[in-house]
Amino acid sequence: MDRFRMIFQYFQSNSESVMNGIxxxxxxxxxxxxxxxxxxxxxxxxxxxxYGLGIMFVPPIALFLCGLILNRQSLVMLEEWRRPQGxxxxxxxxxxxxxSSIMQRAMVxxxxxxxxxxxxxxxxxxxxxxxxxxxxxxxxxxxxxxxxQQLLAKVPCKxxxxxxxxxxxxxxxxYLRCWSQALGWSILLILIVAAFLARWLRPCFNQATxxxxxxxxxxxxxxxxIFEETCCEHSRLFAHKCILHFFESMRQEIKLHSFSLPREGxxxxxxxxxxxxxxxxxxxxxLLKMWYYEKPPLDVRQVTQR
Numbered sequence: 626m627d628r629f630r631m632i633f634q635y636f637q638s639n640s641e642s643v644m645n646g647i648x649x650x651x652x653x654x655x656x657x658x659x660x661x662x663x664x665x666x667x668x669x670x671x672x673x674x675x676y677g678l679g680i681m682f683v684p685p686i687a688l689f690l691c692g693l694i695l696n697r698q699s700l701v702m703l704e705e706w707r708r709p710q711g712x713x714x715x716x717x718x719x720x721x722x723x724x725s726s727i728m729q730r731a732m733v734x735x736x737x738x739x740x741x742x743x744x745x746x747x748x749x750x751x752x753x754x755x756x757x758x759x760x761x762x763x764x765x766x767x768x769x770x771x772x773x774q775q776l777l778a779k780v781p782c783k784x785x786x787x788x789x790x791x792x793x794x795x796x797x798x799x800y801l802r803c804w805s806q807a808l809g810w811s812i813l814l815i816l817i818v819a820a821f822l823a824r825w826l827r828p829c830f831n832q833a834t835x836x837x838x839x840x841x842x843x844x845x846x847x848x849x850x851i852f853e854e855t856c857c858e859h860s861r862l863f864a865h866k867c868i869l870h871f872f873e874s875m876r877q878e879i880k881l882h883s884f885s886l887p888r889e890g891x892x893x894x895x896x897x898x899x900x901x902x903x904x905x906x907x908x909x910x911x912l913l914k915m916w917y918y919e920k921p922p923l924d925v926r927q928v929t930q931r
Contacts, residue, residue: 664748708920711919
């Protein structure tokens with residue numbers, strides 16, 4: 626269990642390479658899920674669009690939420706945004722930088738899913754086959770409007786009896802697939818151009834502000850992790866002292882059963898040093914409340930002066 630805990634803590638760290646790796650794994654998982662998914666259009670006029678658009682947009686929402694959950698900085702950003710002002714001012718530039726970084730990483734897998742579905746074309750054919758103008762295709766000329774809608778709805782189902790002998794089914798399917806692939810390649814091209822411009826135009830702006838935002842974003846995350854580790858260590862020592870006091874009255878019985886119990890005072894100085902004089906629950910609650918409402922200012926000179 627300790628190894629799994631260490632691996633989980635490592636993947637939740639603020640390392641950009643780890644977070645980029647997680648985003649890449651989510652993107653690969655989205656492609657794998659789509660290829661393994663059994664797409665079955667209902668081929669009914671009222672349900673085709675709901676099914677096709679649902680397959681196109683509902684999984685990306687789930688992948689986006691997974692990207693937010695796996696990113697540790699999302700929780701850190703919310704805590705920093707919601708915390709009281711206290712003795713430490715809040716920098717909105719740092720919060721904006723963290724939000725931008727979180728959104729960029731969380732959007733990778735959803736965008737990959739949408740582009741893959743558009744390039745494949747099945748979802749768009751299923752969703753908009755009933756919306757095609759039948760006048761553009763010869764096979765629907767001698768049929769009533771109700772039959773036209775039924776036939777158009779059954780375009781994604783090539784094994785249907787009504788569409789086996791219809792010459793326009795492949796034409797409608799190719800028409801919608803071309804639009805779907807054109808839209809997919811257009812989105813991919815726009816994203817590549819936007820990434821290119823962002824990469825090459827970034828040096829034209831103030832780099833000092835960007836470095837400051839990145840530095841204090843990492844600092845907030847590291848400070849939170851060190852605080853949690855310190856709280857865990859203090860809790861362990863506090864629990865150890867409480868258990869020793871609880872068993873103090875049973876010292877004679879423990880000696881009879883050949884258990885060794887440290888004598889009173891052994892190692893007490895070191896533990897009291899780490900406990901910092903916090904000896905009861907009210908003091909712990911008070912300090913945690915002070916940390917939340919009145920975070921100390923970022924000034925190391927106050928520590929050195931003490």
